[in-house]
Amino acid sequence: MNGFKNSETLVIDSLIRKPGAFENYRYRNELFPTSRFRIAYDSLKKQHTPSVAVKQYLNILYLAAHGSEITVDNVLRLLINQNKEISYKQVELLSNEPVPSDTEVQIPPIDLICYDQLLQEEVLC
Template sequence: MRKPGAFTNYHYREHLFPSVLFRRAYDKLIKTHPVNGTKQYLQILHLAAVNSESEVEAAITVLMEDKIIPTTNKIKDLLYIKSQEKVEVHVDQPMVNQYDSLLELIA
Protein backbone atom coordinates (compact mmCIF):
# COMPACT_ATOMS: atom_id res chain seq x y z
CA MET A 1 0.00 0.00 0.00
CA ARG A 2 1.76 3.08 -1.21
CA LYS A 3 -1.12 5.52 -1.33
CA PRO A 4 -1.57 7.84 1.65
CA GLY A 5 -4.51 6.69 3.77
CA ALA A 6 -4.75 3.32 2.02
CA PHE A 7 -4.17 1.34 5.22
CA THR A 8 -6.55 3.48 7.27
CA ASN A 9 -9.37 2.96 4.75
CA TYR A 10 -8.49 -0.65 3.85
CA HIS A 11 -11.61 -2.80 4.09
CA TYR A 12 -9.80 -5.79 5.62
CA ARG A 13 -7.52 -3.71 7.86
CA GLU A 14 -8.48 -5.64 11.01
CA HIS A 15 -6.97 -8.76 9.45
CA LEU A 16 -3.58 -7.05 9.42
CA PHE A 17 -3.29 -7.26 13.20
CA PRO A 18 -1.95 -10.76 13.91
CA SER A 19 -2.58 -10.31 17.63
CA VAL A 20 -3.88 -7.81 20.15
CA LEU A 21 -0.30 -6.78 20.82
CA PHE A 22 0.18 -5.70 17.21
CA ARG A 23 -3.03 -3.68 17.49
CA ARG A 24 -1.75 -1.96 20.64
CA ALA A 25 1.54 -1.21 18.91
CA TYR A 26 -0.35 0.32 15.98
CA ASP A 27 -2.51 2.45 18.28
CA LYS A 28 0.58 3.65 20.17
CA LEU A 29 2.36 4.50 16.90
CA ILE A 30 -0.62 6.44 15.57
CA LYS A 31 -0.93 8.32 18.85
CA THR A 32 2.75 9.30 19.04
CA HIS A 33 3.57 9.53 15.30
CA PRO A 34 0.37 10.70 13.56
CA VAL A 35 2.15 11.47 10.29
CA ASN A 36 4.15 8.26 9.76
CA GLY A 37 2.71 5.85 12.34
CA THR A 38 0.93 3.80 9.68
CA LYS A 39 4.12 3.51 7.65
CA GLN A 40 6.01 2.41 10.78
CA TYR A 41 3.37 -0.26 11.45
CA LEU A 42 3.53 -1.57 7.89
CA GLN A 43 7.30 -1.85 8.25
CA ILE A 44 6.76 -3.80 11.49
CA LEU A 45 4.41 -6.15 9.63
CA HIS A 46 7.10 -6.58 6.98
CA LEU A 47 9.63 -7.46 9.69
CA ALA A 48 7.19 -10.04 11.05
CA ALA A 49 6.76 -11.56 7.60
CA VAL A 50 10.48 -11.64 6.79
CA ASN A 51 11.83 -12.68 10.21
CA SER A 52 9.36 -14.27 12.55
CA GLU A 53 6.00 -13.04 13.74
CA SER A 54 6.59 -14.47 17.20
CA GLU A 55 10.02 -12.82 17.51
CA VAL A 56 8.62 -9.46 16.43
CA GLU A 57 5.76 -9.90 18.88
CA ALA A 58 8.25 -10.69 21.64
CA ALA A 59 10.22 -7.54 20.77
CA ILE A 60 7.02 -5.48 20.88
CA THR A 61 6.21 -6.99 24.28
CA VAL A 62 9.62 -6.05 25.68
CA LEU A 63 9.35 -2.50 24.36
CA MET A 64 5.78 -1.98 25.56
CA GLU A 65 6.61 -3.32 29.04
CA ASP A 66 9.45 -0.80 29.24
CA LYS A 67 7.07 1.98 28.10
CA ILE A 68 9.03 2.42 24.86
CA ILE A 69 7.28 3.21 21.57
CA PRO A 70 7.70 0.10 19.35
CA THR A 71 9.27 1.69 16.27
CA THR A 72 10.74 -0.32 13.44
CA ASN A 73 14.31 0.58 14.37
CA LYS A 74 13.89 -0.43 18.01
CA ILE A 75 12.36 -3.76 17.00
CA LYS A 76 15.19 -4.32 14.50
CA ASP A 77 17.71 -3.60 17.26
CA LEU A 78 16.14 -6.25 19.51
CA LEU A 79 15.98 -8.77 16.67
CA TYR A 80 19.64 -8.05 15.84
CA ILE A 81 20.69 -8.59 19.45
CA LYS A 82 18.85 -11.90 19.51
CA SER A 83 20.47 -13.00 16.25
CA GLN A 84 23.92 -12.22 17.68
CA GLU A 85 23.50 -14.68 20.52
CA LYS A 86 25.66 -17.67 19.72
CA VAL A 87 24.59 -21.18 20.42
CA GLU A 88 27.36 -23.66 20.97
CA VAL A 89 26.70 -26.98 19.30
CA HIS A 90 28.65 -30.11 20.14
CA VAL A 91 28.52 -33.05 17.76
CA ASP A 92 30.09 -36.34 18.82
CA GLN A 93 32.37 -38.06 16.37
CA PRO A 94 30.64 -41.03 14.75
CA MET A 95 31.96 -44.48 15.56
CA VAL A 96 32.98 -45.64 12.13
CA ASN A 97 33.93 -49.12 13.33
CA GLN A 98 30.29 -49.84 14.27
CA TYR A 99 29.22 -48.92 10.76
CA ASP A 100 31.97 -51.11 9.31
CA SER A 101 30.80 -54.08 11.38
CA LEU A 102 27.26 -53.63 10.03
CA LEU A 103 28.59 -53.61 6.49
CA GLU A 104 30.49 -56.84 7.17
CA LEU A 105 27.27 -58.51 8.32
CA ILE A 106 25.55 -57.60 5.06
CA ALA A 107 28.44 -58.72 2.86
Protein backbone atom coordinates (compact mmCIF):
# COMPACT_ATOMS: atom_id res chain seq x y z
CA MET A 1 0.00 0.00 0.00
CA ASN A 2 1.18 3.50 -0.75
CA GLY A 3 0.49 6.53 1.43
CA PHE A 4 1.23 9.10 -1.27
CA LYS A 5 -1.60 10.94 -2.99
CA ASN A 6 -1.59 11.46 -6.75
CA SER A 7 -0.76 15.15 -6.29
CA GLU A 8 2.26 14.31 -4.10
CA THR A 9 3.47 11.79 -6.67
CA LEU A 10 3.22 14.44 -9.39
CA VAL A 11 5.20 16.88 -7.21
CA ILE A 12 7.90 14.27 -6.64
CA ASP A 13 8.05 13.55 -10.37
CA SER A 14 8.50 17.24 -11.16
CA LEU A 15 11.12 17.69 -8.41
CA ILE A 16 13.09 14.77 -9.87
CA ARG A 17 13.34 16.79 -13.08
CA LYS A 18 14.23 20.01 -11.19
CA PRO A 19 15.87 18.96 -7.89
CA GLY A 20 17.05 22.51 -7.19
CA ALA A 21 13.45 23.46 -6.42
CA PHE A 22 13.26 21.07 -3.45
CA GLU A 23 14.89 23.35 -0.87
CA ASN A 24 12.45 26.19 -1.58
CA TYR A 25 9.36 24.05 -2.12
CA ARG A 26 6.58 25.56 -0.03
CA TYR A 27 5.26 22.24 1.27
CA ARG A 28 8.64 20.55 1.58
CA ASN A 29 7.88 19.21 5.08
CA GLU A 30 5.03 17.19 3.56
CA LEU A 31 7.65 15.26 1.60
CA PHE A 32 8.90 13.58 4.78
CA PRO A 33 6.16 10.94 5.27
CA THR A 34 7.78 9.55 8.45
CA SER A 35 10.55 10.61 10.79
CA ARG A 36 12.81 8.02 9.14
CA PHE A 37 12.57 9.87 5.83
CA ARG A 38 13.66 13.06 7.60
CA ILE A 39 16.55 11.24 9.30
CA ALA A 40 17.56 9.83 5.91
CA TYR A 41 17.53 13.29 4.33
CA ASP A 42 19.59 14.78 7.17
CA SER A 43 22.05 11.89 6.89
CA LEU A 44 22.38 12.39 3.14
CA LYS A 45 23.07 16.10 3.69
CA LYS A 46 25.94 15.18 6.04
CA GLN A 47 27.43 12.71 3.56
CA HIS A 48 27.09 14.66 0.30
CA THR A 49 26.94 18.10 -1.22
CA PRO A 50 23.47 19.67 -1.00
CA SER A 51 22.63 18.96 -4.65
CA VAL A 52 23.70 15.31 -4.45
CA ALA A 53 21.83 14.85 -1.15
CA VAL A 54 18.62 16.26 -2.64
CA LYS A 55 18.89 14.06 -5.75
CA GLN A 56 19.49 10.97 -3.60
CA TYR A 57 16.55 11.82 -1.33
CA LEU A 58 14.20 12.54 -4.23
CA ASN A 59 15.08 9.18 -5.77
CA ILE A 60 14.29 7.50 -2.44
CA LEU A 61 10.97 9.38 -2.35
CA TYR A 62 10.32 8.30 -5.93
CA LEU A 63 10.75 4.65 -4.87
CA ALA A 64 8.26 5.19 -2.04
CA ALA A 65 5.74 7.05 -4.21
CA HIS A 66 5.81 4.61 -7.11
CA GLY A 67 6.41 1.47 -5.08
CA SER A 68 5.64 0.98 -1.43
CA GLU A 69 6.12 3.69 1.16
CA ILE A 70 5.98 1.07 3.92
CA THR A 71 8.74 -0.99 2.30
CA VAL A 72 10.99 2.04 1.86
CA ASP A 73 10.28 3.13 5.44
CA ASN A 74 11.22 -0.34 6.70
CA VAL A 75 14.44 -0.27 4.68
CA LEU A 76 15.28 3.14 6.15
CA ARG A 77 14.54 1.78 9.64
CA LEU A 78 16.94 -1.08 9.02
CA LEU A 79 19.72 1.18 7.70
CA ILE A 80 19.29 3.70 10.53
CA ASN A 81 19.20 1.04 13.26
CA GLN A 82 22.32 -0.63 11.89
CA ASN A 83 24.14 2.71 11.43
CA LYS A 84 24.66 1.94 7.76
CA GLU A 85 25.15 4.57 5.09
CA ILE A 86 21.90 5.64 3.48
CA SER A 87 21.87 5.94 -0.29
CA TYR A 88 19.36 5.56 -3.08
CA LYS A 89 21.15 2.47 -4.42
CA GLN A 90 21.17 0.83 -0.98
CA VAL A 91 17.46 1.56 -0.45
CA GLU A 92 16.61 0.32 -3.94
CA LEU A 93 18.60 -2.87 -3.42
CA LEU A 94 17.10 -3.63 0.00
CA SER A 95 13.58 -2.79 -1.21
CA ASN A 96 13.68 -5.95 -3.31
CA GLU A 97 14.61 -8.16 -0.36
CA PRO A 98 12.61 -9.17 2.70
CA VAL A 99 13.36 -6.77 5.56
CA PRO A 100 13.19 -8.10 9.12
CA SER A 101 10.30 -6.68 11.10
CA ASP A 102 10.70 -4.39 14.08
CA THR A 103 12.22 -6.03 17.11
CA GLU A 104 9.55 -7.40 19.38
CA VAL A 105 9.88 -6.43 23.00
CA GLN A 106 9.02 -9.15 25.48
CA ILE A 107 8.02 -7.90 28.92
CA PRO A 108 7.84 -10.71 31.47
CA PRO A 109 4.91 -10.79 33.88
CA ILE A 110 5.46 -8.83 37.07
CA ASP A 111 6.11 -10.88 40.18
CA LEU A 112 4.06 -9.08 42.82
CA ILE A 113 5.30 -11.37 45.58
CA CYS A 114 8.71 -9.65 45.42
CA TYR A 115 6.98 -6.28 45.63
CA ASP A 116 4.95 -7.41 48.65
CA GLN A 117 8.13 -8.61 50.37
CA LEU A 118 9.78 -5.25 49.78
CA LEU A 119 6.80 -3.47 51.32
CA GLN A 120 6.88 -5.75 54.37
CA GLU A 121 10.61 -5.10 54.84
CA GLU A 122 9.98 -1.35 54.60
CA VAL A 123 7.29 -1.54 57.29
CA LEU A 124 9.56 -3.56 59.59
CA CYS A 125 12.41 -1.04 59.37
